[in-house]
Amino acid sequence: MIKRHAVFWLYFAMIPLLGGCWDQKELTDLAFVTAMGIDKGTGGAAYNISYQVVIPANVASGTMAGGGGGQGPTIVVYNSSGNTLTEATREMKKQIPRRLYFAHTGIIVIDEDVARKGIMRLLDPLDRDVQFRTTTLVTVAKDYKAIDLISTLANLDKIPMNKIIKTLEVAESVLGESIQVTVDDIMLNITNPGKEAVASVYTMKGNPKKGISQDNIKYTRPPAVLKADGIAVFKEGKLVGYLEGESARGAVWLFNKMKETYINFGIKGENNAVSIIPFKSKVKTAITVKNGQPVANINIMSIFRLSEINTKYNINDPGQIEKLEKKAAAQIKKEVVSSIRTAQKYKSDIFGFGEQMYRSNPQQWKNFKTDWNSMFAVMDFHVNVNAYYRESGLKGNPFWNDTEK
Amino acid sequence: MSILSKLLKKKHSRKKNDNYRQKQDPASPAELLIQREYQDNLARMKRELGNSTDLVVREIKIGQNQGALVFIDGLVDAKTISEFVVETMMDKNIPNENFDIFQYALNKTIALGSVKTITNWNELYDLLLSGCTIIFLNGYNKAICGETKGFEKRSIDEPSQQLSIRGPKDSFTETLRVNTALIRRRIKSPNLWIDSMKIGRVAQTDVAIMYIKGIADDKIVQEVKTRLNRIDIDAVIDSGYIEQLIEDETFTSFPTTYHTERPDVVSSQLLEGRIAIVSDGSPYVLTVPAIFVQFFQAPDDYYSRFDLSTSIRFLRIIAFFISLIGPSLYIAATTYHQEMIPTTLVIAIAAQRENVPFPAFFEALIMEITFEILREAGLRLPRAVGQAVSIVGALVIGQAAVQASIVSPLMVIVVSITAIANFSTPVFAMAISTRLLRFALMIMAAFIGLFGIMVGLMLMSIHLCSLRSFGVPYMSPLAPFNGEDQQDVFIRYPLWALKNRPKYISKGNRIRIGENQKPEPPNQSSADKPGSGKGNQE
Known part of the structure; x- marks a missing residue:
């Protein structure tokens, strides 16, 4: 009896050992990949993959004991070619002394050329990998190669990936000209018959050759700066064009993701005399079928505050306020219309009108499903914008009212 | 474990035989x-x-x-x-x-x-x-x-272990009579019964069992008496001897009896139906049955208002978990689950660990053991050298250790917060139990990460649920769950809402407080302005 007990407890005590340090990986054995670039391959290969790997010791502040203080660049970029993502990644391990670790990858940069050819073959490995998160953002490198973008050092953030992500975030929430798109979003939209995928766009201001040197962050005006630049429109997994400026803002309105932006318009014959900031918005889209043709009815409600008003104007007068509101609404409408027109030109229903239709009227949707994008390209739409003036900032009437000249 | 108990049994039985041989023949009347x-x-x-x-x-x-x-x-x-x-x-x-x-x-x-x-x-x-x-x-x-008893005895001092901000400042001494008097002075009821016996064949130590007749469960009183009578030992030097000889389960790191040096704590526990065992020569009074949640109840909880006590009790429970799984979480997160740590932090930790040659587990083990050594040494230090050791200790667990690349700065933080959190457990016996289990969890974490911690915690919960203290389930009123007794587990209800004594412990008179004890402002409108009391009538 006692023997049996002893054996039991002995076995029991050994259970933890069975794991054998399963999957154990010390931090110092890992190469944290923070960003991934996908370019056209060299020498016949389909892709050239580049990884931005963090050098932790250089990220930590100089006073850190043990780390020795960072002197070199905070990242190192490795690249390798291959016909598949897996091939290129495994090939790269010839160059890297540590295990690549993808759980902290924040962004994937896809080169414009690769995107135009199609991103379908890039998605499965990203989706399937254990470490890789599908919440990783996707962006398209416009005019520059992806490897150039992920190699550029940034000033405010020691890890350049953070700069890219945060810039996107701010551009979305304060400017409303960009949008954060994750791998997950893209997969969802690609598989959705009533919607097409979009991605954010990044480009560079300056010289990519200088961005890769640590000198880049020594200047007060860095020679190479990354900047978010509109929205990339995909159709059936292939990049077909971009939305920029006004039409990008219009798209963000339609995605119902508008948090804050700016709107300029003229009053009393003075161009761009007023700048307002919409800060609370709501967009409702309804698709109806009229005479066998789909029609989109878009209702936008927006509350704005006054940011500038550079002329004599009585903003305490309800009649005058109504004028402001009408102008603002007209401007918003102009942006939205321009956005839809551009998307129609690309024949890509990035706004998900098809999906809306499917939701509200699945029977009708069956008729349009097969050739939805061409239907979308010619469909009619009505935009109705209601803008409401709610805040004037710290001042009431502008100082212009007091000038006698 | 089983072998050990068998060995102990063997030894024990041999001793018993020896005792029989030594025992003198009873003298003729x-x-x-x-x-x-x-x-x-x-x-x-x-x-x-x-x-x-x-x-x-x-x-x-x-x-x-x-x-x-x-x-x-x-x-x-x-x-x-x-x-x-x-x-x-x-x-x-x-x-x-x-x-x-x-x-x-x-x-x-x-x-x-x-x-x-x-x-x-x-x-x-x-x-x-x-x-x-x-x-x-x-x-x-x-x-x-x-x-004509009149030996020298220590005067009643302030408690040295179980301190409180508010509440009585007296504590037990080594004299049985003084101790029982301290309790009786608080409960002036004829129902407070004291049973005495002498334990220890050689030393004949006086031991008193105190309980409140009608509140305490007679079965448990009888059980306590039976267990005390069973004790056959040469001497009882401290109540710790009794504790070890009457507890339900030896092979557990959790205390199944409660000990305190505070008469107020004993009094309130007597009023909850517990039984106190006062042993001459020990300033610690045992109370039984003890349950798990009791070790997170500090005397302050009842002297200050309920909202404060409740939040502080929550803090104590958080601290319990920090001290239990702090280092193992560090090990698990840095060696298995790097994806769980925010990117910036994981890179900062990686930078710190860049020059540390040991795996995270050994790093944690080194620091934890160093701290335990310091703590144990600090406990036994002559006062004169105390300062020297604390300076050396600060060097060992601190900047010097970091600069020597033995540990990373974050590890120092983890060890420190773990150590500090450990001291927030009101009863030392429970704190030391967490200290011990912490190492087991660290080993589990080193082998299979968070999964190991979960397995460890589950085993711990199973073990806790299997414990009993004098017939009372150790985890009550959580498992078995008893809604009525929840009034003093996580949330300390307002005093007027603490209506009943614990169900599993007290029998008979279970109502602690009368009806309508909730304090209210005087009913002004009806007293001052008769006729305008419409609002009050509703």
Whole structure:
């Protein structure tokens, strides 16, 4: 009896050992990949993959004991070619002394050329990998190669990936000209018959050759700066064009993701005399079928505050306020219309009108499903914008009212 | 574990046999009686006590009779003896007639609060060695015993272990009578019963069981008595001996009895139906049955208002978990689950660990063991060298260790917060148990990461649920769940809402507080303005 007990407890005590340090990986054995670039391959290969790997010791502040203080660049970029993502990644391990670790990858940069050819073959490995998160953002490198973008050092953030992500975030929430798109979003939209995928766009201001040197962050005006630049429109997994400026803002309105932006318009014959900031918005889209043709009815409600008003104007007068509101609404409408027109030109229903239709009227949707994008390209739409003036900032009437000249 | 218990059993049984061999044959009743000749008695006493030098024998003459006064020096109050025994006995006015001088001495000459007649040597030794004065009179086969206890004792101090911001500041001493008095002074009820017994074949330590009749569960009282009676040991030096001999489960790191040095805590526990075991010579009083949640209830909880007590209790529970799984979480997160740490932090940790040659587990182990050494050393330090050690300690766990690339700065933080969190557990016995389990969890985390921690915690919960303290499930009222008793588990209800005594512990009188005890502002509108009390009527 006692023997049996002893054996039991002995076995029991050994259970933890069975794991054998399963999957154990010390931090110092890992190469944290923070960003991934996908370019056209060299020498016949389909892709050239580049990884931005963090050098932790250089990220930590100089006073850190043990780390020795960072002197070199905070990242190192490795690249390798291959016909598949897996091939290129495994090939790269010839160059890297540590295990690549993808759980902290924040962004994937896809080169414009690769995107135009199609991103379908890039998605499965990203989706399937254990470490890789599908919440990783996707962006398209416009005019520059992806490897150039992920190699550029940034000033405010020691890890350049953070700069890219945060810039996107701010551009979305304060400017409303960009949008954060994750791998997950893209997969969802690609598989959705009533919607097409979009991605954010990044480009560079300056010289990519200088961005890769640590000198880049020594200047007060860095020679190479990354900047978010509109929205990339995909159709059936292939990049077909971009939305920029006004039409990008219009798209963000339609995605119902508008948090804050700016709107300029003229009053009393003075161009761009007023700048307002919409800060609370709501967009409702309804698709109806009229005479066998789909029609989109878009209702936008927006509350704005006054940011500038550079002329004599009585903003305490309800009649005058109504004028402001009408102008603002007209401007918003102009942006939205321009956005839809551009998307129609690309024949890509990035706004998900098809999906809306499917939701509200699945029977009708069956008729349009097969050739939805061409239907979308010619469909009619009505935009109705209601803008409401709610805040004037710290001042009431502008100082212009007091000038006698 | 099982082998160990078997071995212990074997050892134990062998000891028992030895004891039987040593045990003297019980003396025949005749031999135990006190003799008529007082000189014979004195001689026997001196012989049996081995002529111990603290035995004081003073021969006196009371009236016409020869007699002797015997006491142990140091256990008695010499002043009491000289004033109330010797002086009165030597009174010249004792009548010279031939009458029962023994009764006279007993009734008239000894001016003590407690006197009694004894005829038996066993009883005589018991009383003599606990500070009584024995008076032999020639010609009587009995002796007078006068209560003259008066040994040096420590005065009542502030508690040294279980401190509180608010509440009484007295604590138990080493003297049983003082301790029981401290409790009785708080509960002036005839239902507070004290049962006494002597434990320890050699030392004959006084042990008192205190409980409130009608509130405590009689079955548990009986169980406590049975377990105490079962104890067969040479001496009980501290209540810790009793604890280890009566607890339900030896092979657990969790305490199944509660000990405290605070009379207020014992009183409130008696009022909850618990039973206190006071042992002479120990300033720690045991209370049983003890349940898990009780170890997170500090006396302060009941003296300050309920919202504060509740939030502080939550803090204590958080601290318990930090001290339990702090280092193991660090190990698991940095060696298995790097994806769980925010990117910036994981890179910062990686930078810190860049020059540390050890795996995270060894790093944690080194620091934890170093800290445990420091703590243990700090406990036993002579006061004079205390400062030196704390300086050295600060160097070992701190900047120097980091600069020497033995540990990373984050590890220092983890060890420090773990250590500090550990001290927030109100009862040391529970804190030390967490300390021990922490190492087990660290090993589990090192092998299989968070999964290991979860397995460890599950095993711990299973074990906790299997424990019992004097028949009461250790995890009650959580498992088995009892809604009524939740009023004092995580949330300490307002005092007026703490209606009942714990269900599993007290039997009989379970209502703690009357109805409508919720304080309210005076009913002004009806008192001051009769007729306008419409709102109040509703």
